[in-house]
Amino acid sequence: MNDEGKFVELTGRDTDTNAHVRSQGYHDVLDDIDGLEMVAQQTANWSQTEAFDVMESILQANPDIKGVICGNDTMALGAQAALLAAGRADVIVVGFDGSDDAIQSIVAGELKATSLQPVAEMANQAVLQADQFIKSGSTGKPEKQSIDMVLLTPDNADQYERFAPKK
Numbered sequence: 280m281n282d283e284g285k286f287v288e289l290t291g292r293d294t295d296t297n298a299h300v301r302s303q304g305y306h307d308v309l310d311d312i313d314g315l316e317m318v319a320q321q322t323a324n325w326s327q328t329e330a331f332d333v334m335e336s337i338l339q340a341n342p343d344i345k346g347v348i349c350g351n352d353t354m355a356l357g358a359q360a361a362l363l364a365a366g367r368a369d370v371i372v373v374g375f376d377g378s379d380d381a382i383q384s385i386v387a388g389e390l391k392a393t394s395l396q397p398v399a400e401m402a403n404q405a406v407l408q409a410d411q412f413i414k415s416g417s418t419g420k421p422e423k424q425s426i427d428m429v430l431l432t433p434d435n436a437d438q439y440e441r442f443a444p445k446k
Contacts, residue, residue: 284315284345285315285316285343285345285346286309286316286317286344286346286347286348287319287321287341287346287348288302288317288319288347288349289321289323289334289347289348290320290322291322291325291350298350305348309348318344319337319341323357323358325351327354328357329357330353330354330355330357331360331361333358334347334362335361335364338361338362338367344370345371346371346372347359347370347372347373350375351374351376352375352376352377352381352393353378355372355373355374355381355390355393356384363389371391372389373392373394374392375393375394376393376395382431382436382440385436388433392430392431392432395428395429395431397426397429398442399441399443404426408420
């Protein structure tokens with residue numbers, strides 16, 4: 280969006296901590312960009328069908344939006360489908376999770392991006408650290424650890440599948 284224009288956010292369930300954490304992560308960055316204006320924020324409860332319906336309503340009230348951010352890929356795919364049905368392939372839609380369906384949509388030129396949550400690497404690290412703990416009584420690592428997300432775009436999306444780099 281080149282740091283300007285109106286956007287909307289589709290969030291997960293209001294009672295879900297992940298929905299709030301993901302939304303706050305978006306706003307920690309986007310709220311500091313003067314040219315961006317969020318014109319709607321609504322839950323679609325992690326649902327593709329609900330995201331389709333919500334996006335249709337939001338688009339009617341805000342026909343000049345340029346972007347949509349979503350708390351997961353399922354909602355992003357629903358929002359993208361609604362936008363395409365309305366003839367609005369020009370609206371940038373991004374998701375979160377790095378699902379295979381989102382990757383296929385990015386490669387097809389529909390979704391603009393998704394944030395890959397590298398669950399395969401998280402699982403690998405959990406097994407390695409559990410083994411270390413069983414063998415020595417300690418992992419030697421802090422309780423909370425960070426694993427970097429990967430931004431999947433048309434430039435690199437085809438290099439990933441099943442939440443990990445292709446082998």
